[in-house]
Amino acid sequence: MLFxxxxxxxxxxSMPAEEAARLKQVEKEYSQRLQREGKWRHIWRxxxxxxxxxxxxxxxxxxxxxxLTSLPLFPYMQIETMPLCRHPSSVREDDx
Amino acid sequence: MLFxxxxxxxxxxSMPAEEAARLKQVEKEYSQRLQREGKWRHIWRxxxxxxxxxxxxxxxxxxxxxxLTSLPLFPYMQIETMPLCRHPSSVREDDx
Amino acid sequence: MLFxxxxxxxxxxSMPAEEAARLKQVEKEYSQRLQREGKWRHIWRxxxxxxxxxxxxxxxxxxxxxxLTSLPLFPYMQIETMPLCRHPSSVREDDx
Amino acid sequence: MLFxxxxxxxxxxSMPAEEAARLKQVEKEYSQRLQREGKWRHIWRxxxxxxxxxxxxxxxxxxxxxxLTSLPLFPYMQIETMPLCRHPSSVREDDx
Amino acid sequence: MLFxxxxxxxxxxSMPAEEAARLKQVEKEYSQRLQREGKWRHIWRxxxxxxxxxxxxxxxxxxxxxxLTSLPLFPYMQIETMPLCRHPSSVREDDx
Amino acid sequence: MLFxxxxxxxxxxSMPAEEAARLKQVEKEYSQRLQREGKWRHIWRxxxxxxxxxxxxxxxxxxxxxxLTSLPLFPYMQIETMPLCRHPSSVREDDx
Amino acid sequence: MLFxxxxxxxxxxSMPAEEAARLKQVEKEYSQRLQREGKWRHIWRxxxxxxxxxxxxxxxxxxxxxxLTSLPLFPYMQIETMPLCRHPSSVREDDx
Amino acid sequence: MLFxxxxxxxxxxSMPAEEAARLKQVEKEYSQRLQREGKWRHIWRxxxxxxxxxxxxxxxxxxxxxxLTSLPLFPYMQIETMPLCRHPSSVREDDx
Amino acid sequence: MLFxxxxxxxxxxSMPAEEAARLKQVEKEYSQRLQREGKWRHIWRxxxxxxxxxxxxxxxxxxxxxxLTSLPLFPYMQIETMPLCRHPSSVREDDx
Amino acid sequence: MLFxxxxxxxxxxSMPAEEAARLKQVEKEYSQRLQREGKWRHIWRxxxxxxxxxxxxxxxxxxxxxxLTSLPLFPYMQIETMPLCRHPSSVREDDx
Numbered sequence: 001m002l003f004x005x006x007x008x009x010x011x012x013x014s015m016p017a018e019e020a021a022r023l024k025q026v027e028k029e030y031s032q033r034l035q036r037e038g039k040w041r042h043i044w045r046x047x048x049x050x051x052x053x054x055x056x057x058x059x060x061x062x063x064x065x066x067x068l069t070s071l072p073l074f075p076y077m078q079i080e081t082m083p084l085c086r087h088p089s090s091v092r093e094d095d096x
Numbered sequence: 097m098l099f100x101x102x103x104x105x106x107x108x109x110s111m112p113a114e115e116a117a118r119l120k121q122v123e124k125e126y127s128q129r130l131q132r133e134g135k136w137r138h139i140w141r142x143x144x145x146x147x148x149x150x151x152x153x154x155x156x157x158x159x160x161x162x163x164l165t166s167l168p169l170f171p172y173m174q175i176e177t178m179p180l181c182r183h184p185s186s187v188r189e190d191d192x
Numbered sequence: 193m194l195f196x197x198x199x200x201x202x203x204x205x206s207m208p209a210e211e212a213a214r215l216k217q218v219e220k221e222y223s224q225r226l227q228r229e230g231k232w233r234h235i236w237r238x239x240x241x242x243x244x245x246x247x248x249x250x251x252x253x254x255x256x257x258x259x260l261t262s263l264p265l266f267p268y269m270q271i272e273t274m275p276l277c278r279h280p281s282s283v284r285e286d287d288x
Numbered sequence: 289m290l291f292x293x294x295x296x297x298x299x300x301x302s303m304p305a306e307e308a309a310r311l312k313q314v315e316k317e318y319s320q321r322l323q324r325e326g327k328w329r330h331i332w333r334x335x336x337x338x339x340x341x342x343x344x345x346x347x348x349x350x351x352x353x354x355x356l357t358s359l360p361l362f363p364y365m366q367i368e369t370m371p372l373c374r375h376p377s378s379v380r381e382d383d384x
Numbered sequence: 385m386l387f388x389x390x391x392x393x394x395x396x397x398s399m400p401a402e403e404a405a406r407l408k409q410v411e412k413e414y415s416q417r418l419q420r421e422g423k424w425r426h427i428w429r430x431x432x433x434x435x436x437x438x439x440x441x442x443x444x445x446x447x448x449x450x451x452l453t454s455l456p457l458f459p460y461m462q463i464e465t466m467p468l469c470r471h472p473s474s475v476r477e478d479d480x
Numbered sequence: 481m482l483f484x485x486x487x488x489x490x491x492x493x494s495m496p497a498e499e500a501a502r503l504k505q506v507e508k509e510y511s512q513r514l515q516r517e518g519k520w521r522h523i524w525r526x527x528x529x530x531x532x533x534x535x536x537x538x539x540x541x542x543x544x545x546x547x548l549t550s551l552p553l554f555p556y557m558q559i560e561t562m563p564l565c566r567h568p569s570s571v572r573e574d575d576x
Numbered sequence: 577m578l579f580x581x582x583x584x585x586x587x588x589x590s591m592p593a594e595e596a597a598r599l600k601q602v603e604k605e606y607s608q609r610l611q612r613e614g615k616w617r618h619i620w621r622x623x624x625x626x627x628x629x630x631x632x633x634x635x636x637x638x639x640x641x642x643x644l645t646s647l648p649l650f651p652y653m654q655i656e657t658m659p660l661c662r663h664p665s666s667v668r669e670d671d672x
Numbered sequence: 673m674l675f676x677x678x679x680x681x682x683x684x685x686s687m688p689a690e691e692a693a694r695l696k697q698v699e700k701e702y703s704q705r706l707q708r709e710g711k712w713r714h715i716w717r718x719x720x721x722x723x724x725x726x727x728x729x730x731x732x733x734x735x736x737x738x739x740l741t742s743l744p745l746f747p748y749m750q751i752e753t754m755p756l757c758r759h760p761s762s763v764r765e766d767d768x
Numbered sequence: 769m770l771f772x773x774x775x776x777x778x779x780x781x782s783m784p785a786e787e788a789a790r791l792k793q794v795e796k797e798y799s800q801r802l803q804r805e806g807k808w809r810h811i812w813r814x815x816x817x818x819x820x821x822x823x824x825x826x827x828x829x830x831x832x833x834x835x836l837t838s839l840p841l842f843p844y845m846q847i848e849t850m851p852l853c854r855h856p857s858s859v860r861e862d863d864x
Numbered sequence: 865m866l867f868x869x870x871x872x873x874x875x876x877x878s879m880p881a882e883e884a885a886r887l888k889q890v891e892k893e894y895s896q897r898l899q900r901e902g903k904w905r906h907i908w909r910x911x912x913x914x915x916x917x918x919x920x921x922x923x924x925x926x927x928x929x930x931x932l933t934s935l936p937l938f939p940y941m942q943i944e945t946m947p948l949c950r951h952p953s954s955v956r957e958d959d960x
Contacts, residue, residue: 001253002140003275004149005336012301013876013939031185042138042191044098044151044180047925048869048932048943052183053100055140061193061275061335062288068336075301079336083195083253083273084140087148089127095138096254097925099947101816108781109204109267143253144197144260144271157815157865157947158960164816171781175816177947179867179925192926194332196341205396205459223377234330234383236290236343236372239445240389240452240463244375245292247332276332279340281319287330289445291467293528300493349385349467349527350480356528363493367528371387371445371465384446386524388533397588397651415569426522426575428482428535428564431637432581432644432655436567437484439524468524471532473511479522481637483659485720492685541577541659541719542672548720555685559720561659563579563637576638578716580725589780589843607761618714618767620674620727620756623829624773624836624847628759629676631716660716663724665703671714673829675851677912684877733769733851733911734864740912747877751912755771755829755849768830770908772917799953810906810959812866812919812948820951821868823908852908855916857895863906 001057002084003064007077008051026072039067097153098192099160100178104147107172122168135163193249194276195256199269200243218264231259289345290372291352295365296339314360327355385441386468387448391461392435410456423451481537482564483544487557488531506552519547577633579640580658584627587652602648615643673729674756674768675736679749680723698744711739769825771832772850776819779844794840807835865921866948867928871941872915890936903931
């Protein structure tokens with residue numbers, strides 16, 4: 001079951017650079033693990049912004065919520081979700 | 097080169113049902129041809145709306161514009177585009 | 193799996209009163225059938241508006257989309273959905 | 289008498305973790321007490337957000353105001369209310 | 385129980401002048417009857433607009449909804465409501 | 481001459497509780513004095529918010545401005561005004 | 577007493593050209609009469625738009641409302657008003 | 673050449689009162705000098721807000737930019753400009 | 769003197785195709801004449817939209833207004849202007 | 865390939881003046897180097913704002929993203945991009 005997720009990140013100006021670097025590294029590992037497990041289908045950077053567009057494939061809304069709120073950068077993110085479904089014109093078997 | 101495209105469709109109430117059906121059929125064929133050519137990477141329906149989220153892979157902004165304005169339903173669409181690029185955390189080789 | 197759905201209805205001024213009455217009757221029957229099947233958990237009228245707030249309980253986003261786009265009044269509605277999940281403070285067993 | 293209430297929570301970054309944990313615990317007890325008393329009919333988490341959608345059943349607007357402003361997290365919330373009434377298509381006797 | 389109600393009126397350009405005049409007259413009588421009954425506490429014109437701000441005093445949200453949707457001009461109105469309660473600084477006994 | 485005024489209050493998180501209490505007390509006295517003088521006709525609390533809707537009756541815009549900017553909480557308020565006039569359907573002699 | 581007024585004009589596409597020309601001529605005469613009477617202090621065109629910014633000098637909100645709703649183009653206008661008062665830094669005696 | 677300028681001022685809560693008073697005094701002198709030179713044609717206070725509406729008369733956009741960014745309070749302002757021109761209905765020779 | 773202009777075009781659905789084609793041709797000739805005269809410095813299409821971003825170089829706001837309102841498609845356009853000036857970092861002598 | 869970029873700059877009030885001056889100097893050098901390389905085609909100041917409108921000419925969205933996120937002031941900017949393409953009415957050979 002697919003969800004379109006947009007994440008905008010805003011780190012506080014007062015966060016030390018090392019703390020920011022550490023958080024981003026943990027975030028990257030978390031994201032890549034979910035991608036390899038097939039939960040986080042796609043992630044793209046929005047050009048010129050500290051933001052991404054992602055496609056999640058989850059078994060339930062509960063799972064979506066758990067995955068998103070477990071993001072290491074969650075406290076510094078604004079997140080918007082949108083439920084997606086297969087488009088009748090789609091030719092890709094996996095886009096559902 | 098990737099672009100995030102959101103299309104909202106609004107057919108005029110005065111359009112005869114057959115005309116609408118014909119346009120949607122032509123639109124579907126056009127979309128599927130572009131998908132098979134690899135230009136229209138993904139298309140998902142937004143749940144509960146006559147709208148879609150798509151990912152286009154084009155060689156230039158000119159090509160993006162030509163593909164979008166050639167949509168049979170273009171006169172009845174509101175379109176918003178957003179340039180995307182590879183996310184440093186992405187593990188998919190093709191999401192670029 | 194729960195979704196919060198808001199529906200705003202706007203019938204065209206040119207629709208004959210009987211056609212409007214007929215559509216609303218079909219809409220009511222459709223809604224009540226889904227409520228009895230447990231798919232449409234709640235429906236409330238927003239005071240002073242031709243609009244409602246509903247809670248749907250579906251097995252998938254696909255099902256949500258099918259139920260909403262099958263609404264007899266769908267062509268005259270603006271619909272917004274929002275995925276919901278169980279709140280950790282909730283004491284109701286069925287609000288999940 | 290029913291009200292739709294949306295609460296968005298934003299704790300200040302400077303709040304110590306223990307203080308946040310303590311506040312959330314008190315909030316939970318307060319919410320569950322009101323739920324058991326039938327005043328707070330429903331509470332759902334909005335997926336991916338530190339926010340909820342709730343349905344309150346109160347005897348008056350005064351009571352609604354008192355309940356909301358007594359929330360332990362009230363100083364950190366943005367709250368929007370919307371009066372609801374029974375929908376003519378509703379089949380649930382208690383959704384009024 | 386008080387509600388703040390804002391009504392914006394937009395008559396269709398195609399409505400004949402006599403029909404508009406007749407509707408406004410019925411609207412006026414309806415409004416004045418409710419005012420005399422104490423249900424419609426206040427009504428003010430917003431300067432330069434075909435719109436008003438009103439205060440309703442009702443026994444329930446149901447009653448508010450019934451009064452508003454029975455307005456002769458309801459099909460041509462955009463209505464927003466906001467629940468009000470007594471302000472702790474108020475010195476007027478009747479503003480509750 | 482009537483003005484509709486909406487005041488949203490936002491005290492800084494760093495303000496000591498006693499200072500906030502003192503300011504609110506002064507604000508209350510100021511408000512009640514103006515109410516007794518007939519300048520501040522009505523004040524209602526918006527349910528669930530630290531905000532009010534008020535009706536001012538002033539001799540000039542200058543007076544309105546002076547009254548509002550003299551509010552003890554003015555530095556912490558967002559204020560919106562809207563000129564009101566007698567509604568042709570009003571039956572209250574004093575709502576002008 | 578001064579009010580800032582912004583008027584956006586939108587004539588229906590179906591209005592015959594002669595009718596539009598006639599209305600604009602009557603509007604111009606009405607505006608110039610009020611300007612000569614000192615009620616309509618200033619009127620400027622917003623570049624590139626069928627819109628204007630005006631300053632009205634009236635004795636009351638009632639008068640402002642009467643002048644605006646008597647505009648020949650009023651049915652085709654969207655109007656926003658904003659009460660103005662003398663600025664403490666102003667050196668012009670007449671800008672009050 | 674005329675420009676409509678709206679300035680909203682927001683001084684930081686941490687600014688000492690004397691610094692604020694000093695800045696406002698310098699701002700006033702700067703504004704009055706430009707008014708006497710004819711560059712700053714009008715300035716009005718928006719009732720109930722720490723904001724003004726002004727009309728500037730400049731020889732070029734460059735000059736407008738220089739005058740605005742030289743405002744002592746510029747770092748604490750949000751500024752919006754709008755080019756104005758003579759209205760065909762205007763009877764004032766100087767409103768151009 | 770430079771202005772940033774954004775034009776969004778919306779032709780009415782009822783306009784015959786030949787009329788639309790004729791208008792676009794006249795619009796093109798008008799635009800190219802102004803470009804050759806140096807008044808319309810740049811024009812770019814916004815990808816996926818019937819809209820453009822343009823840079824005008826005019827001697828006055830009056831001239832800007834005259835050029836824009838003389839556009840053959842003006843009645844079907846929504847236009848927003850923004851005054852521009854030379855950027856201190858610019859290395860192009862002509863971008864002023 | 866062209867992109868329209870709008871940058872709004874907001875330096876934190878706590879940044880020391882020398883740090884701000886140093887950052888702006890580095891920003892200027894960076895901008896001018898890109899302009900000389902032809903990557904940053906145009907940059908204009910928006911009158912009265914600490915903001916600019918720019919046109920970038922890049923080989924890919926990736927390059928656009930790299931150039932923008934390498935801006936010395938990037939952490940203090942809000943950036944919006946919009947893909948542009950040649951307008952069919954354009955007479956300039958280089959505006960593509």
